[in-house]
Amino acid sequence: xxxxxPYGTLIRTRSLWGNAVRRLxxxxxxxxxxxxxxxxxAAALWGEVVYWRYRLRDQTPPYNRVDMSRAxxxxxxxxxxxxxxxxxxxxxxxxxxxxxxxxxxxxxxPLGTDNLGRDVAQRLIQGARIAFQVGxxxxxxxxxxxxILGLIAGYFGGWVDDLIVWIYSTVASMPGLLFILxxxxxxxxxxxxxYLGIGLMTWTGLCRLIRAEVIKHRDRPxxxxxxxxxxxxxxIMFRHILPNVFHLVIISFSLRFPSAxxxxxFMSFLGIGVQGEPSWGIMISNARLRLWHGMWWEMTAVxxxxxxxxxxxxxxxxxxxDALDPRLRTGDTP
Amino acid sequence: xxxxxxxxxxxLIPILFGVLVVTxxxxxxxxxxxAALMLGKNVSARQLEEFDEQRGFNKPLFFGYWTxxxxxxxxxxxxxxxxxxxxEGARLERDRLILERAAEVPLxxxxxxxxxxRWTVRYRTAGVYQLEWSDxxxxxxxDLPPAPRGRTVSLLVRSGGEGGDGRLRFAPxxxxxxxxxxxxxxxxxxxxxxxxxxxxxxxxxxxxxxFGESLATGQPVLQMMREGIGPSLLLxxxxxxxxxxxxxxxxLFCAWFRDRWPDRxxxxxxxxxxxxxxxxxxxxxxxxxxxxxxxxxxxGFESWRYLLLPWLIGxxxxxxxxxRFYRTVMLDxxxxxxxxxxxxxxxxxxxxxxxxxxxxxxxxxxxQSVMALPFxxxxxxxxxxxxxxxxxxxxxxxxxxxxxxDVVRAVVVIGTVLYVVANLVSDICYALVDPRVRLK
Numbered sequence: 001x002x003x004x005x006p007y008g009t010l011i012r013t014r015s016l017w018g019n020a021v022r023r024l025x026x027x028x029x030x031x032x033x034x035x036x037x038x039x040x041x042a043a044a045l046w047g048e049v050v051y052w053r054y055r056l057r058d059q060t061p062p063y064n065r066v067d068m069s070r071a072x073x074x075x076x077x078x079x080x081x082x083x084x085x086x087x088x089x090x091x092x093x094x095x096x097x098x099x100x101x102x103x104x105x106x107x108x109x110p111l112g113t114d115n116l117g118r119d120v121a122q123r124l125i126q127g128a129r130i131a132f133q134v135g136x137x138x139x140x141x142x143x144x145x146x147x148i149l150g151l152i153a154g155y156f157g158g159w160v161d162d163l164i165v166w167i168y169s170t171v172a173s174m175p176g177l178l179f180i181l182x183x184x185x186x187x188x189x190x191x192x193x194x195y196l197g198i199g200l201m202t203w204t205g206l207c208r209l210i211r212a213e214v215i216k217h218r219d220r221p222x223x224x225x226x227x228x229x230x231x232x233x234x235x236i237m238f239r240h241i242l243p244n245v246f247h248l249v250i251i252s253f254s255l256r257f258p259s260a261x262x263x264x265x266f267m268s269f270l271g272i273g274v275q276g277e278p279s280w281g282i283m284i285s286n287a288r289l290r291l292w293h294g295m296w297w298e299m300t301a302v303x304x305x306x307x308x309x310x311x312x313x314x315x316x317x318x319x320x321x322d323a324l325d326p327r328l329r330t331g332d333t334p
Numbered sequence: 335x336x337x338x339x340x341x342x343x344x345x346l347i348p349i350l351f352g353v354l355v356v357t358x359x360x361x362x363x364x365x366x367x368x369a370a371l372m373l374g375k376n377v378s379a380r381q382l383e384e385f386d387e388q389r390g391f392n393k394p395l396f397f398g399y400w401t402x403x404x405x406x407x408x409x410x411x412x413x414x415x416x417x418x419x420x421x422e423g424a425r426l427e428r429d430r431l432i433l434e435r436a437a438e439v440p441l442x443x444x445x446x447x448x449x450x451x452r453w454t455v456r457y458r459t460a461g462v463y464q465l466e467w468s469d470x471x472x473x474x475x476x477d478l479p480p481a482p483r484g485r486t487v488s489l490l491v492r493s494g495g496e497g498g499d500g501r502l503r504f505a506p507x508x509x510x511x512x513x514x515x516x517x518x519x520x521x522x523x524x525x526x527x528x529x530x531x532x533x534x535x536x537x538x539x540x541x542x543x544x545f546g547e548s549l550a551t552g553q554p555v556l557q558m559m560r561e562g563i564g565p566s567l568l569l570x571x572x573x574x575x576x577x578x579x580x581x582x583x584x585x586l587f588c589a590w591f592r593d594r595w596p597d598r599x600x601x602x603x604x605x606x607x608x609x610x611x612x613x614x615x616x617x618x619x620x621x622x623x624x625x626x627x628x629x630x631x632x633x634g635f636e637s638w639r640y641l642l643l644p645w646l647i648g649x650x651x652x653x654x655x656x657x658r659f660y661r662t663v664m665l666d667x668x669x670x671x672x673x674x675x676x677x678x679x680x681x682x683x684x685x686x687x688x689x690x691x692x693x694x695x696x697x698x699x700x701x702q703s704v705m706a707l708p709f710x711x712x713x714x715x716x717x718x719x720x721x722x723x724x725x726x727x728x729x730x731x732x733x734x735x736x737x738x739x740d741v742v743r744a745v746v747v748i749g750t751v752l753y754v755v756a757n758l759v760s761d762i763c764y765a766l767v768d769p770r771v772r773l774k
Contacts (some may be wrong), residue, residue: 173353190538292625303618
């Protein structure tokens, strides 16, 4: 909107992206969400570093090291070693010494250990690594398929459009979770099946959105101008139209991340996902059995981690959608 | 209206075809050999062949006269089967086989009588060799002339007859022939009709509703599914309707208090509910409500009491998402012109909500509900396996874990067909309640 201004004055305008960033940053809850996402990313990257460090040295990483003498240790504030250490210091111990013991203990197993004496905090970080990988790699499979097919269908129309619409209606009319599981079964156990299953089944929504948007843009003056200047269809699609519909990609990415994480948790819980490494689903399935023995901390840690990350992505995705595409607004941001 | 329905029905056919092709590719092509997957590694080729024959996997995929046989398998990666290692006088190199004296082609088993096979040999030699085989027509012999630059020979063999098991022998004409290099050797079986393919077999069995037998239990899959559908529906129908009613009520409530604190509270709570992982609902419900507080039975399927906890969990886990969806639908309607007009002429909020908004919002609600119907059939994979409800979800999870391909395929195919049909029904309902759709 151009405000009322005398003719000829220079009006400072902001781009769509600048506007969106400002609108996102203005809200405190979204700032917190972005912080959580940043922390999650950092944890995932740190997990990657740890993983490769031990893998290249061919050692058992600490999150897989079994040590029965440390099994079933609760998180530090509840753990017995701390109480014992304080007792050993005697009644006249200085507060400083107690504090030092406490801190030393805190860094040993801040979230306790599981039934095999493995550190829960380190396993949680590895779980973040797997979740992050799943989110990124499934997006790398699904988003290019959706974007390219959507652009081609919308731009060319005609029989190409019919063909692509047929393809995505076919994929969209297959029950998602069942097919994801079936693809994973066919691809074999391990992360590859999870990537392929989720990636190949979830591109249809984005494809449909992009196609509809490109159809609107196809005959806009800027596209006609580009065509008049002799730009080929590939150049028009990717250099001219794509930047104008790219917000859809960003929104779709931020909204698919939490659902990919949820699906991964579900699949590795069923034993189809990653093998031999801790992921959140595997931790839940392990912690579930120990819950009956009173080992509450592993379950709590994973639950809270999944909840916080998914919530942050959900809220950030909604906020992003409101900021970038007012027409898609759900209208429910308070 | 009838015209519209018919048009929609016609559009259904390509989609149904596409879905069947994808399912077929998924299970018959991408999955590798189902026989090896199911029978394990330590089985003989004959067992694999019998398995394939029983399930129609020994046919060409889509179309063709020639198909591979497990009696003599050669692929690009393994051009000569490992049986050659036991043959005296044969030397295996990376991409060729060198024969220094007479040798018989090692077959994994003697093929069934009465089949037509084709051997294709590409060889290179400076000497004179002979091919000998016995088939339904008796002993046969073919001279392989010297071919220093390589030559391809193919011969048709009909298995059967007296001692005619289709075995092939390479024999040098004399003692002192230079060695024979075999570059390629393949055996193919001829199909009687090129249309007799795996895909045709797949479709034919689908039409007959023949889904094969479960590998784990040996029961017909269809019977297993018929037994499983009852418990699944018992579990899912109350969840479905409960959620529908509760979510619409809450959404109307939100619309009533639009942008005031009850609305914001409900929205916040539903976003929070949405973010709780499904597994966590189940594990926590089982631990606290069933195990600690002993309000519900934990596991089993004996009386309606066993369904209470799964109902509750199913209801709550889906509630967040549906409240948000229906609230969006309601609020979309709330900003329409007709609502403004109604308010302007003094219609009270109650009447606007229930008579105007709810009626118009019924269209997306109807679509959404009809589309959710096929999921009632699969039940909930997790709820059923956690609470021991012997429904289709339980069946599928077990089948996935034990790689019971036939069961998984049956569940997937039926689920997909139901989904496509529900899509059609929802479109027709849409057209029924909203005449504008028909005109497009």
